[in-house]
Amino acid sequence: MGEHKRNIAVRFFGGAGNYTDVLEDMCGYVLTEGPSEEALFEWIKANTRATSDDGIGNRLRFLGAIGLLEIDADRVRLTERGIQWLSETDPEILFDALTENVSGFETILESLLEGPKTDAELGAAIAADHSEFDWSDSAGPAQHRGWVQSLGYVERTDGTNALTDSGRRLARRVASGLPALERGDYYTQSELEAAFDTSFGSYIKGINPRTDDDGDLAYVIVKAREDGPYGDDLAGDEFTYIGEGVPAKGDQQLTPANAALVDHAEGAVAPVYFFYQPADEDRLRYDGLVDVVDAEYVADPDGERMVYRFTVAHLEVEDPAEFEALADSVSDDSSSDAGEDDEPDLTADEEEFTVTQRRVRSSAFAKRVKAAYDKRCAICGTSRESPAGTVDIEAAHVYPKRENGRDHVRNGLALCRLHHWAFDAGWLAVTDDYRVLVADRPDLEGYEEFVRLEGEELTVPADEEKRPHATFLAAHREMHGFESP
Template sequence: MGGGKRNIAVRFFGGAGNYTDVLEQLCTYVLTENPTEAGAFEWVKANTRATSDEGIRDRLAFLESIGLLELEPDRVRLTQRGIEWLSETNPEILYELLSSAVYGFDTVLEALLDGPKTDDELGDAIKAEHSEFDWNDASGPAQHRGWLQSLGYVERTAPENSLTESGRKLARRRSSEHPQLERGEFYAQTELEDAFDTSFGSYIKGISPRTDDEGALSYIILKAREGGPYGDEIDGERFTYIGEGVPEKGDQRLTGANSALLEQADRSTVPVYFFYQPADSDELRYEGLVDVVGAERVSLDERMVYRFTMDRLEIEPAEFEALSESVSDDISDDETDEPALTDDEAEFTEVQRRVRSSAFPKTVTSAYDGRCAICGNSRESPAGTIDIEAAHIYPKRANGRDNVRNGLALCRLHHWAFDTGWLAVADDYRILVADRPDLEGYEEFSHLENESLTLPADEDLRPHATFLAAHRDRHGFESP
């Protein structure tokens, strides 16, 4: 067992499915009371059924081994990650601590993606994945499963276990293979080909879009070379990058590489990995992810080029993916709950907001299959781009949420009409038209009155009544 990583998790107090409830109470006590180790033991005895000092010691030592607590005889304290988990009660923080310290958690999630499994079958999956150690504790899989139940990722109908919806989302993210790269480290091309499981040919180009098995854009490799032909300025948190096309070939063309970056300037749909190659080295230094925040075609040195503006992102690929996915997360588990119209200002950092905001258009237009929810049309430009836009129902300028249920896919005309208050939508998804026959434009929209929206087949992606009502209220529509 290398690096001190454990083969088996240690159960906690409260029983499978309730570990985190008791753990949250314990962490609150530790944070507020600064107890000694003896004080922590007494708290556990007073608040759980535990009576054995040895059992309590094992469980607290496990929390220390995963990086949640620090144990000293004269004081027990929360680590910084422990404080983060307690303040946010975000199950992914605790999952990350568990999976980093104990083998098998990702294996269990991946196995359950294929369907329900018994504890024994989960043990077989861990044994097959980690042949480097002997899996000989029959209780091991149940302890893994107990933590996953407590985190809300697994539900159990004996004798089988299955993933919850949040567990399925996490499993899909964890099973997607992101390259393991360290910022500031240098990598040879062969090492990067291994990391990305791809071939770059004779050399890695400046812009290398990579696609998945179905031909969809998966990620982009971006390289700046010292002394290269483009004069890129890469210092600072924001920098410029010149597109593909060397000076000898004249004006830069809209190649596939330039098109891929232009798409990212419109909306961040995939990770963009940025590398820098010094003039005296064949290796590339990894600089982290970047966001394409702007693009323009400008005159430079007597030719037309694509100039992209980049911001460095202080997040990892898995977080980028998670933030993009969060745009389509359910707003509420209970339809009787009224969702907030706006995001909590403290909920996301500036970078996280930008990634979510960039993902919003793609998520919404994809939910509506690239068609206008009002007229049902899907217009294309001569260049083949679909001219459908993602509209916030409760407006972005009022901090409206970047969530698919606060969105409608609309053509430009109906986007304008919706934003200006010519059109609104009833809770039953009927189109409402402003009663202003005296104004020019009324005749253009009046025939839409009481027509039904074209909606996503998935009910969880359809507009939420709370946002529709807020839009009607902003524009003076009476509740139908």
């Protein structure tokens, strides 16, 4: 499958938007009756508007080509995949059958992520994505669209196609290239290598970071073994996980694997898949996506060496596409579109998100802000690093999080720990042209240290869309009693 994909899908019975209704009835008949090919032709004629044997045969051969039917003259059977789809009626099962055997379905979803499109525009997107074949059949886009519409991924209004909520979730996952695994299911190494399109070598190590084509962290696979050497405490929604490096090798080092989890603790935005391997199993149980909450470089319980100890929390987010959408929303929310003369909302609608979703967004906020400032303090320019490899740079909300301030890059500043505290406490504020203001409190200890910063210019990102917005800066000044300059 997939090596010689078809260029064009074949319509089914019932009209676009209703293919799966007729398909479900037909598959039920095939499963219960095991009909001959001739009997199935007669059933189709009796239950649809189809009259042409050639048309019926073409449609049945298409179902055979995508792996739903086995067709012999004396008997038609459902394949294992056909039985699975009939029993679960999960649209993704049928979508996978289509994408594995017909080009262009992924392109349609990814194209619609950009916005609604006509059939002709979808056809142009497929032609651009698949230059290896001549997309010349004008009916082709409609036949593709008819299937994704029937699966509930696309809705059509006045000749224009748009993604539904489920279609958008699937489109994001397709675009990410990441699989959606079933929590609690067991997977062999070969199954995981196929799902992630990667190789783990002779066995799956404890921490497996993977990068994208640009060298950025794409995802991390973390494994814990019941009989492992680290004594991980995995109980509860939040647990500890010891980094890479067995006791025989002494102190653990900041290897690329450990660094990936340290980065995640500092706010790296990439899905972390967590697996558990029981002592009596070769397979790994998928325990869902997790968030690395904290990273510490500490003495192990025996006090004989230093280890990386990570605090890890289970996430309720099941789909990596949803995880990435939540992370992207930090930089894509409405305030990013505000022009210089527009005032973004100071606060976010917290009721819109669950606790887990807010955690993902907060982590993404920290990552986006620190990356925008190259992990250096906007006020003093420092970037200190601890022995554990963690950087003493924090992502500060300009209009504070405690007041429901937005998780948005333009409501953020990268600051060292000292200046983060001073900014939040009201010692420091920032003018609209990014110069430091200092509270006029010479009677308090600390004034002499901070007053030296008065009028100093902040180091802000070159990209104006990542610099603090004047609305957030003004609100912070007002909150702490600074007069507008």
